[in-house]
Amino acid sequence: MQSLTILGSTGSIGKATLSVIQQHTDKFFVYALIAKNNVSVMTEQCIMVRPKFACMICEDSAKKLKKNLITAGKHNIEVLSGSINACELAAIDDVDMVMSAIVGIAGLKPTFSALRAGKKILLANKEILVTCGKLFMQESRRYHSCILPIDSEHNAIFQNLPVTCQKNLGHLSISEYGISRIVLTASGGIFFKIPQEKLATITPEQACVHPNWSMGRKISVDSATMMNKGLEYIEARHLFNAAPHEIEILLHPQSIVHAMVYYKDGNILAHLAPPDMTIPIAYAMAYPNRIKLKPSSNISVDCFNKLSFYQLDNQKYPCLQLAIDADNCSQAATIILNAANEVAVEAFLNRMISFTAIPNIIRHVLDKINLDDPNNIEDVLYIDQKAREKAISICIE
Ligand SMILES: NC(=O)C1=CN([C@@H]2O[C@H](COP(=O)(O)OP(=O)(O)OC[C@H]3O[C@@H](n4cnc5c(N)ncnc54)[C@H](OP(=O)(O)O)[C@@H]3O)[C@@H](O)[C@H]2O)C=CC1
Ligand SMILES: CC(=O)[C@@H](O)[C@H](O)COP(=O)(O)O
Numbered sequence: 001m002q003s004l005t006i007l008g009s010t011g012s013i014g015k016a017t018l019s020v021i022q023q024h025t026d027k028f029f030v031y032a033l034i035a036k037n038n039v040s041v042m043t044e045q046c047i048m049v050r051p052k053f054a055c056m057i058c059e060d061s062a063k064k065l066k067k068n069l070i071t072a073g074k075h076n077i078e079v080l081s082g083s084i085n086a087c088e089l090a091a092i093d094d095v096d097m098v099m100s101a102i103v104g105i106a107g108l109k110p111t112f113s114a115l116r117a118g119k120k121i122l123l124a125n126k127e128i129l130v131t132c133g134k135l136f137m138q139e140s141r142r143y144h145s146c147i148l149p150i151d152s153e154h155n156a157i158f159q160n161l162p163v164t165c166q167k168n169l170g171h172l173s174i175s176e177y178g179i180s181r182i183v184l185t186a187s188g189g190i191f192f193k194i195p196q197e198k199l200a201t202i203t204p205e206q207a208c209v210h211p212n213w214s215m216g217r218k219i220s221v222d223s224a225t226m227m228n229k230g231l232e233y234i235e236a237r238h239l240f241n242a243a244p245h246e247i248e249i250l251l252h253p254q255s256i257v258h259a260m261v262y263y264k265d266g267n268i269l270a271h272l273a274p275p276d277m278t279i280p281i282a283y284a285m286a287y288p289n290r291i292k293l294k295p296s297s298n299i300s301v302d303c304f305n306k307l308s309f310y311q312l313d314n315q316k317y318p319c320l321q322l323a324i325d326a327d328n329c330s331q332a333a334t335i336i337l338n339a340a341n342e343v344a345v346e347a348f349l350n351r352m353i354s355f356t357a358i359p360n361i362i363r364h365v366l367d368k369i370n371l372d373d374p375n376n377i378e379d380v381l382y383i384d385q386k387a388r389e390k391a392i393s394i395c396i397e
């Protein structure tokens with residue numbers, strides 16, 4: 001039996017992880033669930049999977065949860081609060097695997113805590129690699145922690161890598177293992193369907209509906225602006241130790257082919273699966289074995305016939321280009337990009353700014369803040385804070 005801590009259990013990835021666990025209770029069990037303040041979902045999850053610990057970042061939410069669990073007769077689930085406890089539950093000896101599915105840079109500290117305890121990390125959170133990919137990959141080697149990518153495209157690439165590259169993720173040259181390039185597919189988000197001139201009036205409700213995936217609000221907006229693909233480009237650079245010329249992005253509106261790996265001998269290994277996150281999650285949890293999953297949907301022959309691919313014009317997608325430029329510039333720039341994006345997306349979701357203001361705010365913050373690259377997590381959080389302050393001041397102007 002393998003035990004898990006789920007960071008961000010009440011979110012989209014957290015729920016998908018619990019669904020995989022529920023299908024394999026003979027193989028996996030939940031040790032700890034962690035979320036911020038969604039007491040009702042956390043209460044349901046605690047009743048369903050009976051973890052040893054449940055931790056809410058917000059203290060008031062923890063009190064409410066405790067009350068709910070006592071009412072439900074679940075006296076033996078220990079309820080904790082705060083981020084220090086979350087970090088401890090990610091590193092505790094009794095835990096084998098940690099699902100990193102807190103959204104945004106808030107996931108950084110507990111995930112590093114798990115990494116430094118040498119856990120198997122199921123890495124859904126992409127903002128960690130965007131803000132401190134180099135540090136994260138260095139520490140994974142130092143603490144012998146195994147990283148399994150959960151992001152669908154990166155999980156797909158991982159599945160098509162030579163085993164030696166999988167076992168030394170991010171530390172070998174993919175070129176020396178016969179790979180010429182890796183291809184990330186992009187659905188195209190809202191840009192694909194809505195004419196440029198209508199983008200300014202897009203509402204949060206429209207932006208949060210993804211054509212193929214059901215996801216949390218922040219990543220749904222990122223996908224609509226194509227910042228998601230920019231973050232995924234940076235994520236791939238670190239995870240696979242890939243040079244800029246070794247990564248290509250291809251538009252593929254159906255989200256069935258998640259990635260392709262081009263080998264120098266002419267072989268191209270593509271990965272296909274229905275757009276359902278339980279699939280990469282189950283793969284990563286069972287790795288190097290494979291487990292059975294209830295099919296969410298099938299890919300029909302008709303569906304195969306309708307797969308389409310288009311070259312991408314980066315200039316058309318300002319957020320994607322900003323991410324690539326920031327990555328070319330420095331690690332500090334990618335921290336600033338990420339912080340400004342998190343603030344701008346939140347402001348858009350709260351109807352404070354328009355959809356098309358998002359890239360302008362990020363560009364402005366990148367232009368105004370110039371800081372040295374970080375040497376440690378504290379530096380990363382300092383740069384993040386400075387960029388956040390600037391972005392907030394622009395959003396409330
Ligand atoms: N959804 C998807 O299909 C995919 C997601 N990812 C990545 O996975 C991560 C999670 O995404 P998703 O599940 O969609 O996000 P959701 O918004 O659905 O869930 C976010 C989770 O994080 C928790 N959380 C938010 N802020 C904090 C905080 N400060 N401290 C602790 N917990 C916090 C939330 O708790 P609460 O509910 O209590 O607020 C919730 O459990 C993101 O980084 C995303 O980019 C990657 C690929 C696909
Ligand atoms: C499920 C997943 O991995 C998302 O990151 C997805 O990739 C979003 O798709 P697009 O960003 O291509 O719209």
Ligand SMILES: [Mn+2]
Nearest residue numbers: 151152153232
């Ligand atoms: Mn993805």
